[in-house]
Amino acid sequence: IAGITQAPTSQILAAGRRMTLRCTQDMRHNAMYWYRQDLGLGLRLIHYSNTAGTTGKGEVPDGYSVSRANTDDFPLTLASAVPSQTSVYFCASSDSVGGTSSYNEQFFGPGTRLTVL
Amino acid sequence: GIQVEQSPPDLILQEGANSTLRCNFSDSVNNLQWFHQNPWGQLINLFYIPSGTKQNGRLSATTVATERYSLLYISSSQTTDSGVYFCAVSFPDSNYQLIWGAGTKLIIKP
Numbered sequence: 001i002a003g004i005t006q007a008p009t010s011q012i013l014a015a016g017r018r019m020t021l022r023c024t025q026d027m028r029h030n031a032m033y034w035y036r037q038d039l040g041l042g043l044r045l046i047h048y049s050n051t052a053g054t055t056g057k058g059e060v061p062d063g064y065s066v067s068r069a070n071t072d073d074f075p076l077t078l079a080s081a082v083p084s085q086t087s088v089y090f091c092a093s094s095d096s097v098g099g100t101s102s103y104n105e106q107f108f109g110p111g112t113r114l115t116v117l
Numbered sequence: 118g119i120q121v122e123q124s125p126p127d128l129i130l131q132e133g134a135n136s137t138l139r140c141n142f143s144d145s146v147n148n149l150q151w152f153h154q155n156p157w158g159q160l161i162n163l164f165y166i167p168s169g170t171k172q173n174g175r176l177s178a179t180t181v182a183t184e185r186y187s188l189l190y191i192s193s194s195q196t197t198d199s200g201v202y203f204c205a206v207s208f209p210d211s212n213y214q215l216i217w218g219a220g221t222k223l224i225i226k227p
Contacts, residue, residue: 033215042121042203043205043215043217045215058214059214104147104165105148105162105165106205106215107162108152111159113158
């Protein structure tokens with residue numbers, strides 16, 4: 001079982017270009033998340049999806065969009081990249097949300113290192 | 118606003134030493150997780166522990182939800198324990214999204 005895969009592993013991008021980061025999970029988890037991690041800091045939530053067909057905004061959504069057409073895939077798109085979007089991007093998933101069940105535990109992919117010049 | 122504070126920010130120990138990392142949070146939580154981010158950037162799940170005590174080998178964790186803190190204990194440290202340890206919590210009012218502390222950077226010297 002692969003868990004969560006992300007692509008690409010790393011990317012250097014010119015400012016103003018469009019870029020889609022891919023995330024796929026094979027655990028049939030209902031909820032998926034995108035976080036960014038800037039150097040020396042904790043993660044911050046960009047967008048989330050509690051179930052296929054629904055999405056929501058996190059703490060830092062500006063400049064990013066997501067879609068959730070099916071359970072397994074949750075792509076993150078930068079419509080017009082800017083240097084401040086240079087970061088490491090992590091995708092995560094959990095079986096469910098709500099309450100204190102261990103099904104809320106989030107699991108993370110290996111990350112995508114993005115540099116915008 | 119919602120706050121998650123970790124201490125200490127940095128910790129340097131000799132191999133074999135024990136350590137305690139602390140996470141304070143500002144409100145009642147419905148999810149608390151401890152992660153280890155290794156030097157290659159990979160995030161490794163250590164514990165899901167919104168309350169109570171758990172142990173896994175040399176690591177254990179305790180969350181006292183009523184007093185709004187969690188502790189991660191590492192015993193008999195090894196150089197492979199080096200990295201950054203993060204506490205992340207979710208609150209009912211945050212739509213269950215994880216909010217992260219700034220981490221504790223742990224360096225274990227041989």
